[in-house]
Amino acid sequence: MDVHPHGKHTWSRLVLVVCAVMAVSGLTSRPAHAAGPETPYDFDASGSSDLVAGTPGAGSAAGSTTVLPGSAVGPTAAGRLTITQDTGSVPGGAEAGDRFGASTASGDLDGDGRLDLVVGAPGENDTSGNADRGSVTVLTGASGLTSGASFTTGAHWGPSASARLGTDVEVGDVDGDGLDDAIGLGPGTADSGSWLVWRDSATGAVDTRGVGFDAAVAIDGAVGDFNGDGYDDLAVTTVDTHGIGKVFEFTGGPEGLTGGFGAQVPAGRTVDAGDIDKDGYDDLVVGQPVAADSDGRAGGQIALKRGHPWGLNHPGDTVIIHQDTDGIPGAAEAGDAMGSSVALRDVDSNGVLDVLTGLPGEDLTVEGAAHADAGSALVVRLTTTLTVASAQVLNQGTGQIPGAAETGDRFGADVAAGDFTGTSTVDLAIGAPGENSGDGTIVHLTADGTASFIGPSLAGTPADAGLGTVLAP
DSSP: OOOOOOTTOOOOOOOOHHHHHHHHHTOOOOOOOOOOOSSTTOTTOSSSOOEEEEETTHHHHTOEEEEEOOOTTSSOSTTOEEEOTTSTBOSSOOOTTOOTTSEEEEEOSSSSSSOEEEEEETTOOOTTSOTTOBEEEEEOGGGTSSBEEEEOOOSOSSOSTTOOBTSEEEEEOSSSSSSOEEEEEEEEETTTEEEEEEEOTTTOOEEEEEESSSOEEEEEEEEEOSSSSSSOEEEEEEEETTSOEEEEEEEOOTTOOEEEEEOSSOOOSEEEEEOSSOSSSOEEEEEEOSGGGTTOOTTBEEEEEOOOTTTTOSSOOEEEEOTTSTTOOSOOOTTOOBTSEEEEEOTTSSSSOEEEEEETTOOEEETTEEETTOBEEEEEEEOTTSOEEEEEEEOTTSTTOOSOOOTTOOBTSSEEEEOTTSSSSOEEEEEETTHHHHTBEEEEEOTTSOEEEEOHHHHTOOTTOOBTSEEEO
């Protein structure tokens, strides 16, 4: 069974016979990752993935995170859990502007065989008066995701105020001890630059370091073993306040994350990771929705970068895909924002990872009427040579997807994929946070093409919460 890490939901890999063979041959053995739960984001151990929806704008932007259990019919309200900083023993308190739920990730951080949930709150203020310092909260599966611990930035060369840690969170075993570790990213300020903080799950120690020297207007990360040494690495894409995009690679090892070298890949605003070409090195997909970030296209694009024994710091092996690429439907138009969200999953169950990406700025015409920013999504089916095998466009009101494309829906603002029905197939979840004047909705699309709405009533989210803004897995 191929087990692929993903930027927003890393789970442990199995390294069994390989280690024995390497040891016999005299090569250095790679650390064996603990065998975690087989189904990612399956918090209730039902055999189906649960859908996690972050609504950082809910409750005067205090924020909340909703867990919708998977079932035979997909994500369901039965057993639904809505988490705020006032839930149970969740650290902190729900305060306006905290934006709890701005990012989420999952893994087994305490080694008990149950999945834990990591949530970012980039607007959290600390008790010393540092506004928007941000925090990362780890909620344990053993507690039913209602208690845990949180951490924020440590010593750094700049001030902690406005670090906004938790703008993105990731999970991976970066030190090879068999426990997944929590990682937080923050865009920072001109005086501090961007932030990276990772917490060693075995000791609770927090390590803080910088990502470049400039503040970022966008930052996102993805965990994967890019150099094939058995340790999880971290790729971080940033766009700084000067409009310059960069991808940084932090390599895992016995001491955790080190380095921070510039990767040889165009930067963007979203990333995910997985072994597309099945060569034992994880590859990277970068979403580039804004043309100016990396000399991209007006309609946006995605860049695929192969992993390598040198990791991501080697020239070449990069493939660019956009709406003018052969086999991709539609046309690249200014503002389409292709790459605003990306996810790598084997959508068609053929053993090769595919790309799911959103184009929330796509304008659509329905019955002669133009609808700006109605949005769409693309499934790009790949080959192991990173070429396009086929592609499918998805939007509301076409095929089996219900509803109608409307101005400002921003369908595709975030995308996710998981086995929500427990049938060992991959379903899609596509967010439209602008639906119904900002109430938001999620479209659940099963592997056989059946689609349904997950609206505020099913998700239990309030008006104007922007349901569909943040999705996982």
